[in-house]
Amino acid sequence: MVPEARPPRMGEYPDGTVLTSTRGDAAIDRATHAARRLIDALLRADRDGTDLSGVAERLESVVDDLDAQAPAVQDRLVDMWSGEGITRHDPVTGPENAIAPPLTLSGRADGSVDGEVTMTIPYQGPPTCVHGGVSALLLDHTLGVANSWAGRDGMTAQLTLQYHRPTPLFRALTVSARQERTEGRKIWTVGEIRDDEGQLCVSAEGLFIDKKVPRPR
């Protein structure tokens, strides 16, 4: 699917504009959603009573069928990065990436972006808590989307995370970010994760540099 011509920017688009790709009825979206459920189901599965060998075989068979018709990786990368705008494959928001929880982010009129997400066992670090590195992943990505919404984005140069309290699994978390200022090619952006009672779990400060990695062609 070709992304939109340019990602939405604050001022040009209304409060509440969805800034990430959302899951649609396309077969790839449905298959990826099933794979996402599978990751979770394997971690929750009965280790003894279930025919896990049979499951392994059924999954290998699906992968073999997919691989038999897959294009060369380089061609797929070119296709993945064609067009401009919102990608569908990233590991945080991508409806075509089973690793993504996925997080959906909306742009606000005040320049911030935010979204709600409930994390489950695949994202666990300490018992019943989100892995600190997964919180870093959510925040790095959300800071990047805030930059895009502000109209100026780039590559992460430095990211500092403060962990204020454990971030719970199984509860709706709010992830938010906002670009603070720019100076030449430097961009400073902040963000945070709060639990469903509004308590601050993790905060982040990022320095980004306005440059891009070339796209595959």
Place this chain on the structure above:
Amino acid sequence: MVPEARPPRMGEYPDGTVLTSTRGDAAIDRATHAARRLIDALLRADRDGTDLSGVAERLESVVDDLDAQAPAVQDRLVDMWSGEGITRHDPVTGPENAIAPPLTLSGRADGSVDGEVTMTIPYQGPPTCVHGGVSALLLDHTLGVANSWAGRDGMTAQLTLQYHRPTPLFRALTVSARQERTEGRKIWTVGEIRDDEGQLCVSAEGLFIDKKVPRPR
């Protein structure tokens, strides 16, 4: 599977001791490995010529079968955290977690830990590069394992990442870490990711606090 009684520590175990769970022949390991291949295959798949609706149905059927016999989440969490030592379910090294690349880490006699890993399309941020947040995830976890190897670990309180150059996909990366010092309950640990030419891609500094989240019972 019940983890070992206590994670290995430097001084008590030899140089090269593997500190993470490795994939075995157990059916759950094989099924999870197939799911890991599936995540990648879905991102590489031909979007048009493949019967992705059929794939979605086959995957839904597997998930339904797993869910039909799955224990209650709370019981599964208790089981997952029983015993002491190396877990098998975390999102970085866990052979039972399809999100994990997985990374295997070894302890060194000098107190450091390291491992090699090649990242693929599911972990992509910028074109053909590892997502900055994924690098943060790898490093946060590796710093934690370095703390365990040093005999003193805890929860991440602060993590600072410096991104020196883009981290490439499809090339063997070396992830390493070492505990620097402790003071009371505070633990300082550093780590880095280098590419297959030894170039520094990402470095990390973490402050950890020696405390634990209670285990589910």
